[in-house]
Amino acid sequence: MRFTILLAMVLAFSAQAASVERRDHAIAASGLSVAFPSGYACEPISSPFASATRYDGSMRRGDRNGGMHGGMDISLETGTPLLSIADGEVIALGEGGALEGIYIWLRHAPEDTGSPYFVFSKYQHLSALPQLKIGDRVKAGKVVGLSGATGTAGKHYGSSGYAHLHLSTFYGPSDEYEIKGMYGSMITAREARLDDPLILYLGDLHDVSAVQSLPDERRTVRPAVVGDDGHIHPEGSKTVWPVACRKLTKR
Numbered sequence: 516m517r518f519t520i521l522l523a524m525v526l527a528f529s530a531q532a533a534s535v536e537r538r539d540h541a542i543a544a545s546g547l548s549v550a551f552p553s554g555y556a557c558e559p560i561s562s563p564f565a566s567a568t569r570y571d572g573s574m575r576r577g578d579r580n581g582g583m584h585g586g587m588d589i590s591l592e593t594g595t596p597l598l599s600i601a602d603g604e605v606i607a608l609g610e611g612g613a614l615e616g617i618y619i620w621l622r623h624a625p626e627d628t629g630s631p632y633f634v635f636s637k638y639q640h641l642s643a644l645p646q647l648k649i650g651d652r653v654k655a656g657k658v659v660g661l662s663g664a665t666g667t668a669g670k671h672y673g674s675s676g677y678a679h680l681h682l683s684t685f686y687g688p689s690d691e692y693e694i695k696g697m698y699g700s701m702i703t704a705r706e707a708r709l710d711d712p713l714i715l716y717l718g719d720l721h722d723v724s725a726v727q728s729l730p731d732e733r734r735t736v737r738p739a740v741v742g743d744d745g746h747i748h749p750e751g752s753k754t755v756w757p758v759a760c761r762k763l764t765k766r
């Protein structure tokens with residue numbers, strides 16, 4: 516009897532996990548790449564959006580997003596400050612389950628990013644709960660949490676896990692969203708589409724689904740960055756890279 520209840524719980528959880536992971540469009544590579552401002556050393560992407568491989572080159576599991584990466588990863592030492600990619604509002608935070616870890620969700624309005632859509636960003640695997648609360652406004656480039664390896668230990672990454680930022684972004688026409696999942700960590704924004712975080716740095720792309728047909732000269736995104744001095748370069752940029760960059764000293 517007890518086993519039956521447990522089995523029912525496991526099945527219910529699997530069904531829920533499957534429904535929140537699946538999206539109404541197939542994840543596909545955007546074709547975008549990133550170039551950082553000259554004179555700055557930035558942490559690169561270790562596994563891009565829609566990649567079939569992890570940072571170490573191993574193949575991802577085929578049962579989540581068809582084995583395609585649902586965000587972008589940046590390998591980081593634990594405790595590295597994670598920066599808000601644009602002005603926004605904290606809409607959820609907490610501790611998720613395995614593969615998820617400590618997370619924070621932000622919502623960025625079109626006026627926050629200069630993009631025509633609402634952007635919902637999710638930062639995962641934080642080392643501790645952020646010192647923020649739901650409803651707080653955050654400024655572009657300000658710290659929203661510290662990197663870590665929560666939710667990554669066990670299975671592929673071994674007992675110590677893999678310290679990195681996993682950043683996912685959803686693009687949609689509406690500010691409306693629902694919080695789902697057994698940890699309250701899954702947000703479904705109305706008509707929003709999971710896609711490459713690099714799209715944010717294109718700024719004026721009106722139709723996210725058109726990203727794959729951009730001409731070659733628009734396929735390199737050039738995000739603004741926060742330097743060691745805590746300022747955004749170029750000054751006044753609305754969107755920034757989620758990790759600060761080191762300014763290289765001139766010889």
Ligand SMILES: [Zn+2]
Pocket residue numbers: 562584586587588680681682
């Ligand atoms: Zn990831």
